[in-house]
Amino acid sequence: MNKNLVLLFFTAFVLSNCAFAKAQQSDSLQLRKIYDAALTQGHSYQWLDYLSNQIGSRLSGSSGAEKAVAWTKAQLDSIGLDKVWLQPVMVPKWVRGTPEFAYIETGIGETTQVPICALGGSVATPNGGIKAGVVEVMGIKELQALGEEKVKGKIVFFNRPMQDELIETFRAYGGCVDQRYAGAMEAAKLGAVGVVVRSVTHSIDDYPHTGSMSYGDLPANKRIPAAAISTKGANLLSTLLALNPDTKFAYSMFCKNYPDVQSYNVIGEITGSEYPNRYMVVGGHLDSWDLGDGSHDDGAGVVQSMEVLRLMKVIGYKPKHSIRVVLFMNEENGLRGGRAYAESVKRKNEKHVFALESDAGGFTPRGFSFDSDDRNFNQVLSWKPLFAPYLIHYFAQGGSGADIGPLKDVSEGVVLAGLRPDSQRYFDHHHAANDTFDAVNKRELELGAATMTSLIYMMDNYIVKPARLIQGPIKD
């Protein structure tokens, strides 16, 4: 290499590093502004207080869900966005009805009540309930190995616990949830009369945890009632079965499926200053299960997503891309909102470049997971020092959020991300009656909103566009 060339390279290197350093410094100041605003002028916690304590649970098709649609729209109307609208979506309507009732019978007149709840979508028990012998299994494979002979006429008790040794609790959840989702379908195929599933939580307590289940394409007359039992109840039932295999389980459930009803995604937008026709989405889901008030799942994600746009207003940041907050309806038992949004994106050919979802609780944020091309992911990794002062350290490939998933098929190259809060306490509350406002810490919630806003800010300024968009002229 000749000397001039060396000098040239050296100069270019120094200049590019200066520019880089300057950009980093300005980004660093912008992040500090965002966190300061979130922690000292935040509004997410007050919003969550109203959503949880004044509206409460928001199962799709319920009056709570409808109230939440109207109220969040009104809140978005009040913060000075460029557009706010409702996107119609038909949702399933399932109603729990009278609270469930269950007991274990170890002998004539010897019964112990245990806490259960119907799984979402389950059919009711016949009038008078069901009482039958119990087959305990640790999973679907074990059930299938038993075969029809040992299962027919019985209640199948799925009792595989979460694996405590897994550090990330969502992995432990993933290892159990098949029992809840497909247990009834598989047990019905073998002639079982009902299923009861160990609640998917690490905590040993009295809360049954509901959640979605499916009968697949089983005909209506083959569908059997499916309940979740609290972990203490599951441990008791297992112990009593070990002592006496003839132990019976009895339960009554009064839930019912109704025809679909009209509901809405709630959407607000700040129109981009440079790329108004390229979109970035931040969202959570507005529906919840019916047992608690859905503060962590996903009230937190809803108010944090609203807060992202509000914080941009507070600090006076005008995004280059159009930034949309989308409050999705029906994540829990249908994903109809996520699908409806993606269909609309496809129909209108709206170029979506980035989407971020918060649906893992309102706990201290640790980072993000990404479903992204390598160029964007590697760029995100280069931002680690910017996030370090806020103790945000976790940036991993794999997984984002259920509601934004359908965007992948309709917007080529879209980068998806999910907020990853500390997960240790999440399943203590997930889908249970103790998913309530008091379990959310104000600062943790606000830190999450600030962290999300910071990522959107960085993406708005630096996202690497998909090759196809870069090569051709952009039709904005």
Add this chain to the structure above:
Amino acid sequence: MNKNLVLLFFTAFVLSNCAFAKAQQSDSLQLRKIYDAALTQGHSYQWLDYLSNQIGSRLSGSSGAEKAVAWTKAQLDSIGLDKVWLQPVMVPKWVRGTPEFAYIETGIGETTQVPICALGGSVATPNGGIKAGVVEVMGIKELQALGEEKVKGKIVFFNRPMQDELIETFRAYGGCVDQRYAGAMEAAKLGAVGVVVRSVTHSIDDYPHTGSMSYGDLPANKRIPAAAISTKGANLLSTLLALNPDTKFAYSMFCKNYPDVQSYNVIGEITGSEYPNRYMVVGGHLDSWDLGDGSHDDGAGVVQSMEVLRLMKVIGYKPKHSIRVVLFMNEENGLRGGRAYAESVKRKNEKHVFALESDAGGFTPRGFSFDSDDRNFNQVLSWKPLFAPYLIHYFAQGGSGADIGPLKDVSEGVVLAGLRPDSQRYFDHHHAANDTFDAVNKRELELGAATMTSLIYMMDNYIVKPARLIQGPIKD
């Protein structure tokens, strides 16, 4: 460099890297064992349940503290350590007595009760309490600027809040706590008749938070009663003062200081297999304030420290150094236990090479802070990849723990460290009636114990000895 030399260096490089990789792999397996044992066979949560719910608060000199000494000693006796003993230490005895009472008076007959508690070590109010006008200040400097004329005969109300924008809440605590500790002393010097201090917490609620205070060398007849007021109470008082500067504050406190009483540090030891006369300490403090049951401060640190030695037994790890668990008495209002332990170390010339304290709550562990020479700290940084699977990412220089601090002066080159859990919720509970067992999450507590055990394991194998110890022959 000649070719042979290059080859030699290359070979040495490859070999050292192989050895390094092998060591890392074996350490990685050992850490996995530790975390597995903590999360699936842990005992810290059951211990904390007993300590919090069967024994309860443990203020130095109280019957709770004495019960905690006897019970933790019995627990250590039961886990097969090589030695367990009590180390005598004289501690102060301060008793709250009848619960405090306070109200704000905005006019004749117009009063509002507010929650207060005496600060630890405060004198009582005179019989019948104190009622006086109020001077609100944001700190000691502002008080001093007012001077005697404006302060004499008044109650000084210190109302500087924690700074919400600081990410690490201990920094915000550090920015406020001077009001609590020295406020009464400084106000008394200017003729004030009492002080009331805003509780040092981020949460806006009804809990007053106690804590230590000092009159310095003020004579007994100059000492004025010092109370903490809940943050809601503080906000109300401030608002009412703004509306009417003649607003009065009235309070009664019945606390009393008694002569010192006998108490103990509780100590257990696994004697080292290679260096029995070099010691590593892991500890927390056994005393707590009297309002809650001290689950986070510092029941968590106590049971986690006990668990470190128990986990070594469970996984069959025989440490090279002697590992001591030390449950220090009287961290909260005297640090007598920490000082007594250090004095004993000095007297017996026991070489202490490492000490780790857990005294920042039982929340999800994030990492450690160190008070260490650079060689050891840099080595710790090289362990980051080993800790990453457990989401342990924070390794910083600066600060360790109050009880182990005195070791610095008696054991040359000792490396000190403090566990750093997530700090967002800590001050919601700190020194208040809601520092209770239900605020501790089992997995978070267990992850902390595993993280501590892992650091002790790594230090036991790799600690870089101080130069003086390396050069001379070690007298073990």
